[in-house]
Amino acid sequence: MNTALALLAAAAGALLLFTAGCASNRPFRTSYAPCDTTQTNAACANAAIEVTPDYKLGFVEFDDQGWFWDRAQLEAVEKMLKTEAGIGRTNNAAGIIIVLFAHGWKNNAAYDNENVQMFRAVLSELGKAEQNQSGPDQHAPRKIVGVYAGWRGLSAEWEPFKELSFWERKNTAHKIGYGAMTELLADLESIQEASNQTIRADGPRTDLIILGHSFGGAAVYSAISQIVTERFVDTIERGRPLKPLGDVVILLNPAFEASRHYNLNELAVSIAHYPEAQRPVLAVFTSKGDWATHYAFPIGRFFSTVFQKNRHDKPQAAANRDAVGWFRPFITHDLVYDTNAPASAAGHSTFNPNTQKHELHNQQKLRESIQNIHAQRQKWHPNAPKPAVYSFDDCLLQPRDTYRAGDPFMIVSVGKKIMSGHSDIANPVLINFLREFILFCQPKAIQHDSSQTE
Numbered sequence: 001m002n003t004a005l006a007l008l009a010a011a012a013g014a015l016l017l018f019t020a021g022c023a024s025n026r027p028f029r030t031s032y033a034p035c036d037t038t039q040t041n042a043a044c045a046n047a048a049i050e051v052t053p054d055y056k057l058g059f060v061e062f063d064d065q066g067w068f069w070d071r072a073q074l075e076a077v078e079k080m081l082k083t084e085a086g087i088g089r090t091n092n093a094a095g096i097i098i099v100l101f102a103h104g105w106k107n108n109a110a111y112d113n114e115n116v117q118m119f120r121a122v123l124s125e126l127g128k129a130e131q132n133q134s135g136p137d138q139h140a141p142r143k144i145v146g147v148y149a150g151w152r153g154l155s156a157e158w159e160p161f162k163e164l165s166f167w168e169r170k171n172t173a174h175k176i177g178y179g180a181m182t183e184l185l186a187d188l189e190s191i192q193e194a195s196n197q198t199i200r201a202d203g204p205r206t207d208l209i210i211l212g213h214s215f216g217g218a219a220v221y222s223a224i225s226q227i228v229t230e231r232f233v234d235t236i237e238r239g240r241p242l243k244p245l246g247d248v249v250i251l252l253n254p255a256f257e258a259s260r261h262y263n264l265n266e267l268a269v270s271i272a273h274y275p276e277a278q279r280p281v282l283a284v285f286t287s288k289g290d291w292a293t294h295y296a297f298p299i300g301r302f303f304s305t306v307f308q309k310n311r312h313d314k315p316q317a318a319a320n321r322d323a324v325g326w327f328r329p330f331i332t333h334d335l336v337y338d339t340n341a342p343a344s345a346a347g348h349s350t351f352n353p354n355t356q357k358h359e360l361h362n363q364q365k366l367r368e369s370i371q372n373i374h375a376q377r378q379k380w381h382p383n384a385p386k387p388a389v390y391s392f393d394d395c396l397l398q399p400r401d402t403y404r405a406g407d408p409f410m411i412v413s414v415g416k417k418i419m420s421g422h423s424d425i426a427n428p429v430l431i432n433f434l435r436e437f438i439l440f441c442q443p444k445a446i447q448h449d450s451s452q453t454e
């Protein structure tokens with residue numbers, strides 16, 4: 001009896017310790033009135049909408065079951081987006097740039113969270129780049145509007161519970177993707193389409209960029225995979241280009257197993273010929289230095305799949321264990337640092353002052369960048385005998401032998417100078433590449449470059 005009581009007491013103590021170490025299961029953004037962070041930082045800690053001179057940022061949060069914490073929060077953010085785009089105002093409609101970011105493991109929507117701070121910096125950089133780019137493009141600068149998809153990626157405050165949260169946080173990410181995140185992404189695309197239908201024909205269009213990192217990438221993939229699968233019907237039966245969600249979906253060091261991408265990959269390779277108008281739909285970028293998805297992820301998957309049965313005629317076991325960016329049969333490209341790229345001594349980044357890069361805020365550099373993007377777009381030919389190598393500022397995007405020109409899915413292995421590891425997603429070289437890559441992926445000609453036509 002004493003032994004039983006001791007075991008019971010030990011179990012109770014462990015449960016108490018675990019409970020005490022848990023992060024609060026609650027939303028962070030409970031005030032839906034816009035808050036000017038340049039004036040009242042402290043008062044903005046729970047604001048669902050942050051306002052700055054460079055951008056606006058809205059927060060949409062999900063609970064552990066994949067539900068919206070509060071639809072009023074979603075409605076406030078969507079109302080802000082429609083207002084910024086001028087939807088419903090026939091005389092003031094204008095294109096905007098919408099960027100959604102879904103954070104990963106060990107992060108949340110807290111005001112001082114590292115991923116929140118990183119996303120603010122990215123939006124600020126985009127705002128400054130748009131200010132300068134609007135001159136050569138001959139249009140008023142578009143407003144930058146961010147949407148931060150928050151969830152309880154940080155479920156434990158103490159070690160070893162932080163590391164042991166791997167399995168349940170991964171499951172939660174997929175719940176969110178299969179749940180309310182699908183609705184959010186579809187709503188954002190509807191707002192983009194409504195905006196582009198109301199702006200004048202020669203006005204700058206509304207862009208929608210969807211980004212996911214780590215388990216946030218898993219959530220985004222779970223959400224978009226259902227939609228993209230349905231859209232393959234138009235491609236297979238009617239010969240239409242596979243339509244992306246928004247302009248393009250970009251996943252950075254995503255933490256989900258390659259087997260989840262198997263069915264979409266099979267659909268992609270089953271199409272004999274893609275239309276000439278086909279553009280990239282999904283791009284996965286995984287750093288060669290990403291220790292978390294290269295080593296820790298398959299270890300975690302080993303324990304969660306140890307009793308599962310796999311086929312012997314295909315590399316199913318490896319696909320079920322390895323992260324999608326490390327599963328060799330799926331990797332289509334390498335993104336390598338171009339050692340011949342000229343470094344700009346004046347181009348120090350606001351993210352990392354020790355990193356040299358081409359200056360985002362220099363109009364001449366931006367003009368050259370737009371011309372370069374056009375040149376790279378001219379190389380894109382679906383169904384070509386051999387896929388092209390693309391040059392993006394400091395980077396070369398090199399296809400592997402297994403990649404077929406025009407395939408809308410790119411699984412890219414990234415050099416360490418561009419993205420050094422799992423959390424280096426604000427590296428200025430990467431940000432500058434992504435800025436060009438997003439323009440490269442757009443289905444229409446680069447906007448307002450009057451010297452070029454496509």
